Amino acid sequence: MRTQVAIIGGGPSGLLLSQLLYTKGIDSVVLERRSRDYVLSRIRAGVLETGFVDLMKQAGVADRMEREGFVHDGTQIAFDGEMFRIDFKKLIGKTVMVYGQTEVTRDLYDARDAAGGTVLHECSAVNPRDLDTDAPYVTFLKDGQVHRLDCDFVAGCDGFHGPSRQAIPTDIRREYERTYPFGxxxxLSETPPVDDELIYANSERGFALCSMRNDNLSRYYIQCDLSDTPDDWTDDAFWDELKRRIPDEAADKLVTGPSIEKSIAPLRSFVCEPMRWGRLFLAGDAAHIVPPTGAKGLNTAASDIHYLFEGFDRHYNDGDSDALDRYSEKALARIWKTQRFSWWMTTQLHRFPDQTEFDLKVQQAELAFLRDNEAAQKALAESYTGMPY
Structure with missing residues (x-):
């Protein structure tokens, strides 16, 4: 087999890159370790920045998102038992789109199917090779047979545990990481959302987030100990704790019901530098992870795809490789800014086990400053809706 761009990873990043390349006449093959049903069963984030929405339009896959997604003009911040609103549209004229990652992935699968794109599932032992030469290739095992995919470039969109990042020599690769002492x-519940917009809550009992997927599908989170398991929490215990952490005006409106999915996610910050080695380019979780506070994970992956697609387009269609050569530099400049924002949101909204009384007073003062200062609100709105690419 031969293609121009071999894409390792069939999640939204890899599929979006493949679809965008198709719009410019650039051939790609996507290799995914899991089955299609498994990929579509994963429950992930659902807040899309303005730039991500624009990429979906550019890829020709935005119709259902624009029909079924929810445009949010702002978000709610709660602390000390009260809420205040950050009005994105009023402050900076931008919005976000609430549309689940599973739906994004489904739309991209449909588009790749319609275009006759090659997406191979259940590919194991994926191994990118000869990346520092002009003739890279990828070997993989499928249906009991070893296959070889020759290519011009390899895009590693295969997540934190995939083989792509590990293919960069350890004496070249540098990794930065911070782990947080909570999860x-x-x-997920088939209940109406408690509010029309997301609520981020700081309380003395810990962080809480009220989110949604649609008019009758809600997603709620609470800060918990890393030693906890989902089985430690009954639905009733979860709802009771959530009500204690959000303001009374929200708790009184909360509609509860059986959970249809329950999980615990640890929080971490991670960045790998560089994001290019030879003919290999890393994108998304293969190169960086943010805590979910601030909804930057999928959106930062999308910015990587923008820069990478731009580079491939100019290389193949204009004969100009400058954008590819600068990919790692440009992507990392934006990534570190989103890392800063995610770290800031996390530190302001959570309770840390080693926080002193002084730390808590400063945290409260920071949130009060955000409530009362339009310039601070504007800065949050710019980061939340997405910095320009």
């Missing part, structure tokens, strides 16, 4: 317990 998020999240549930």
């Amino acid at each position: 998020w317990l999240g549930i």
Whole structure:
């Protein structure tokens, strides 16, 4: 087999890159370790920045998102038992789109199917080779046979545990990491959202987030101990704790019901530098992870795809490789800004085990400053809706 761009990873990043390349006449093959049903069963984030929405339009896959997604003009911040609103549209004229990652992935699968794109599932032992030469290739095992995919370039969109990042020699690769001393317990329930917009809550009992997928599908989170398991929390215990962490005006409106999915996610910050080695380019979780506070994970992956697509387009269609050569530099400049924002949101909204009384007073003062200062609100709105690419 031969293609121009071999894409390792069939999640939204890899599929979006493949679809965008198709619009410019550039051939790609996507290799995914899991089955299609498994990929579509994963429950992930659902807040899309303005730039991500624009990429979906550019890829020709935005119709259902624009029909079924929810445009949010702002978000709610709660602390000390009260809420205040950050009005994105009023402050900076931008919005976000609430549309689940599963739906994004489904739309991209449909588009790749319609275009006759090659997406191979259940590919194991994927191994990118000869990346520092002009003739890279990828070997993989499928249906009991070893296959070889020759290519011009390899795009590693295969997540934190995939083989792509590990293919960069350790004496070249540098990794930065911070782990947080808590996790998020999240549930999905077939209940109406408690509010029209997301609520980020700081409380003395810990962080809480009220989110949604649609008019009758809600996603809620609470900060929990890393030693907890989902089985430690009954639905009733979760709802009771959530009500204690959000303001009374929200708790009184909360509609509860059985959870249809329950999980705990640890929080971490991670960045790998560089994001290019030879003919290999890393994108998304293969290169960086943010805590979910601030909804930057999928959106930062999308910015990587923008820069990478731009580079491939100019290389193949204009004969100009400058954008590819500068990919790692440009992507990392934006990534570190989103890391800063995610770290800031996390530190302001959570309770840390080693926080002193002084730390808590400063945290409260920071949130009060955000509530009362339009310039601070504008800065948050710019980061939340997405910095320009």
